[in-house]
Amino acid sequence: MDSDRPQHQPTTVEAAVDSVYRQHWRKSVAVLLASCRDLALAEDCVQEAFSRALRSWAQEGIPENPGAWILVTARRVLIDHIRSRDAGTRAIARLWDQPLWQVELELLDDPENDTRDDELALMLLCCHPALAPTDQVLLMLRTVAGLTPEQIAPMFYSNEPGIRSRLTRAKRKIRLSRVPLRQPSDPAVADRLPQVLAAVRLAFTHGHRPGAATPDAGADLRREAIRLAQVLTGVSEEPDTWSLLALLMFTNERMRTRLDEHGRFIPLPNQVRTRWDQDTIATAAAALDRGRSNTMRSPYQLEAEISALHTTATSAEHTDWAQIVVLYNELVEVAGDGNAGTKLNRAIAMAEAGDHIRAATELERLDPDKLGGPWRLHAARAHLHTIAGDTIKATAAWNLAGQSAPTAALRDQLTARPGML
Amino acid sequence: MTKTSYTLILTAAHGSEPAPDSEEFGAYVSEYMAFAEAAGAAGVLKGGESVLPPEMSTTVSVVDGDIKLHDGPFAEVDEHVIGWYLIEAEDLDEAVKWAAQIPVAARGYGAVEIRPNIDYTQGPPA
Numbered sequence: 055m056d057s058d059r060p061q062h063q064p065t066t067v068e069a070a071v072d073s074v075y076r077q078h079w080r081k082s083v084a085v086l087l088a089s090c091r092d093l094a095l096a097e098d099c100v101q102e103a104f105s106r107a108l109r110s111w112a113q114e115g116i117p118e119n120p121g122a123w124i125l126v127t128a129r130r131v132l133i134d135h136i137r138s139r140d141a142g143t144r145a146i147a148r149l150w151d152q153p154l155w156q157v158e159l160e161l162l163d164d165p166e167n168d169t170r171d172d173e174l175a176l177m178l179l180c181c182h183p184a185l186a187p188t189d190q191v192l193l194m195l196r197t198v199a200g201l202t203p204e205q206i207a208p209m210f211y212s213n214e215p216g217i218r219s220r221l222t223r224a225k226r227k228i229r230l231s232r233v234p235l236r237q238p239s240d241p242a243v244a245d246r247l248p249q250v251l252a253a254v255r256l257a258f259t260h261g262h263r264p265g266a267a268t269p270d271a272g273a274d275l276r277r278e279a280i281r282l283a284q285v286l287t288g289v290s291e292e293p294d295t296w297s298l299l300a301l302l303m304f305t306n307e308r309m310r311t312r313l314d315e316h317g318r319f320i321p322l323p324n325q326v327r328t329r330w331d332q333d334t335i336a337t338a339a340a341a342l343d344r345g346r347s348n349t350m351r352s353p354y355q356l357e358a359e360i361s362a363l364h365t366t367a368t369s370a371e372h373t374d375w376a377q378i379v380v381l382y383n384e385l386v387e388v389a390g391d392g393n394a395g396t397k398l399n400r401a402i403a404m405a406e407a408g409d410h411i412r413a414a415t416e417l418e419r420l421d422p423d424k425l426g427g428p429w430r431l432h433a434a435r436a437h438l439h440t441i442a443g444d445t446i447k448a449t450a451a452w453n454l455a456g457q458s459a460p461t462a463a464l465r466d467q468l469t470a471r472p473g474m475l
Numbered sequence: 476m477t478k479t480s481y482t483l484i485l486t487a488a489h490g491s492e493p494a495p496d497s498e499e500f501g502a503y504v505s506e507y508m509a510f511a512e513a514a515g516a517a518g519v520l521k522g523g524e525s526v527l528p529p530e531m532s533t534t535v536s537v538v539d540g541d542i543k544l545h546d547g548p549f550a551e552v553d554e555h556v557i558g559w560y561l562i563e564a565e566d567l568d569e570a571v572k573w574a575a576q577i578p579v580a581a582r583g584y585g586a587v588e589i590r591p592n593i594d595y596t597q598g599p600p601a
Contacts (some may be wrong), residue, residue: 069521148597182567184567184571215519230591230600231567231589231591232479232565232591233566233568234565234566234567236568242568370592385508
């Protein structure tokens, strides 16, 4: 039913539906979920309400309270569905008897109504530890962020049916195993926040995976991940939510300028820093500051500090690489020995800071399998050779990186690098 | 809200549990009794058994109408089933809470797999 979202010439009605979709999708899903405890069914009913809105509003005009219209219609679809599925059973009686019914409408009528707790409840459900980490992220993107499987697929190197079937399985497990929807105030879920943070982070990471099929298909994902991180800062006392928000905002500013108008990769030193939005950077810096109230420096905070140094430097040459190496050292210590990606980035920072020998030694110790394939190691070597001014070796390494790239788009990006040096 | 019925499948690696002639065995068994008492009092526990190791298994299949017997379990794996419980819980979180208290999991000898049971009175599982 996702394809029913307006995609053709935007009319007034389609624009209205689209705007209501963005505002009320997750709220409506959360409300229906509370009645039927079936995530897939709740989503289908809300989606159906939006398709009906497209037809009905075109004929009868846009209702006064479009959000309430969607919720009432979705609820009607749900009741019809349950009635046809098991006519005469108690299930219908339960739905009609819901005393919440009136309350929900009042909540929707109130424009000031805070939906952040609903969103956090949905996020906690999606991030239940009984679900595989990747499925947690997929559910968050679909259910909380309202992205379609078509939008999600390229970021997971997958296709639309593949994403759809993973989502279906995960939602079926939630229903049949009865994974509960809990309110954020429930003490049983207090310790699940790190999982939500990790899923938001992973969602963002999928929004800037190199070599996706279309130029910047990940922009939607990154924007949604930032929005979710913002929601978390509003509902949790944990300073790490601020560090995560800062990290995502700083990183996103750099992501926005890393592709040229043809979708080709622009290395960081060549990016036009004046295109970075100073207001966003200031907001990110303020978030970073609030995250610093943690007594222990957490990985999110350290990564945000590193990201801040990159983003606030006036040019690549003015980047404080020595300080970045210090932060990476601390990060490797805090995050444990396992993270090969962190060590790879540290090696590059070492080379930038002038310590070429240690950088090269560090790099050779890394296991390519832990980096998602040998291409990253080749690309890092190319980077080191470039910093050292050895263009012949750099070109050879870029070509090796390209040959071992997992996608054609990434191969093209990597083999095009030597021309940009 | 009606409760959900789950089967808890207890598994352990060969030889990880205390042997019946060991000093430890008595304490281990009494932990199971304590678990059954607590889960029973909470109205959660509905049934369960410990089973003998796979060396004692007989596996039955019917091939073209002939009953075939196999001496041993249906699959040889490092971990084997040591018993099962039938429980009824509010939701998966409650099932997890009880499963984690079962001695084989609590002591780290093995694990407990939670499977929701199918209620055929509600039609086939969709």
